[in-house]
Amino acid sequence: xxxxxxxxxxxxxxxxxxxxxxxxxxxxxxxxxxxxxxxxxxxxxxxxxxxxxxxxxxxxxxxxxxxxxxxxxxxxxxxxxxxxxxxxxxxxxxxxxxxxxxxxxxxxxxxx
Amino acid sequence: xxxxxxxxxxxxxxxxxxxxxxxxxxxxxxxxxxxxxxxxxxxxxxxxxxxxxxxxxxxxxxxxxxxxxxxxxxxxxxxxxxxxxxxxxxxxxxxxxxxxxxxxxxxxxx
Numbered sequence: 040x041x042x043x044x045x046x047x048x049x050x051x052x053x054x055x056x057x058x059x060x061x062x063x064x065x066x067x068x069x070x071x072x073x074x075x076x077x078x079x080x081x082x083x084x085x086x087x088x089x090x091x092x093x094x095x096x097x098x099x100x101x102x103x104x105x106x107x108x109x110x111x112x113x114x115x116x117x118x119x120x121x122x123x124x125x126x127x128x129x130x131x132x133x134x135x136x137x138x139x140x141x142x143x144x145x146x147x148x149x150x151x
Numbered sequence: 152x153x154x155x156x157x158x159x160x161x162x163x164x165x166x167x168x169x170x171x172x173x174x175x176x177x178x179x180x181x182x183x184x185x186x187x188x189x190x191x192x193x194x195x196x197x198x199x200x201x202x203x204x205x206x207x208x209x210x211x212x213x214x215x216x217x218x219x220x221x222x223x224x225x226x227x228x229x230x231x232x233x234x235x236x237x238x239x240x241x242x243x244x245x246x247x248x249x250x251x252x253x254x255x256x257x258x259x260x261x
Contacts, residue, residue, distance in 0.1 A: 083251075087248050131194070138185060142194030
């Protein structure tokens with residue numbers, strides 16, 4: 040089982056560039072999430088989705104956008120990258136019944 | 152606003168030396184408290200869910216307990232392979248998202 044797949048695993052961006060982090064899950068989960076994790080800090084929620092066509096902001100949404108056109112995919116768009124967006128990004132999904140989240144392996148982004 | 156505080160930030164144990172990790176939380180109507188394990192360079196991996204005060208869950212050398220204000224993750228006779236960061240998270244009311252603590256980095260020395 041693939042579970043939650045994130046691409047790319049590593050990326051270096053220049054200030055002002057844009058990019059999309061991809062996330063796909065094959066477990067038919069309705070709920071999907073994007074978190075960022077900075078060194079020594081917990082996971083901060085960026086955006087989440089409770090189903091195709093439905094998204095909502097989390098704790099730290101500024102500088103990011105999402106879309107959810109299918110159940111499987113939940114891409115995260117970074118517009119006009121800034122050094123403050125240097126972080127490790129995790130995508131996660133759940134069926135919603137138990138609250139147990141399944142995480143991808145992360146995408147490490149550096150903005151220089 | 153939900154809040155989760157984990158202590159200590161880091162813990163070093165000798166193999167076989169039992170200890171506990173603490174997770175204090177403030178939440179309006181606890182729906183669930185979750186423990187995750189995170190290895191370096193990996194995503195968090197689910198360990199336990201606790202729903203109400205007094206509940207306990209066990210898995211190998213780990214046991215999680217819950218009171219109305221905090222949760223403990225007890226590690227009995229740890230081994231080096233138990234070294235990881237342990238994350239605590241809460242879900243409140245009708246919220247569809249979890250709030251995470253900053254984690255405890257556990258190192259077990261052989």
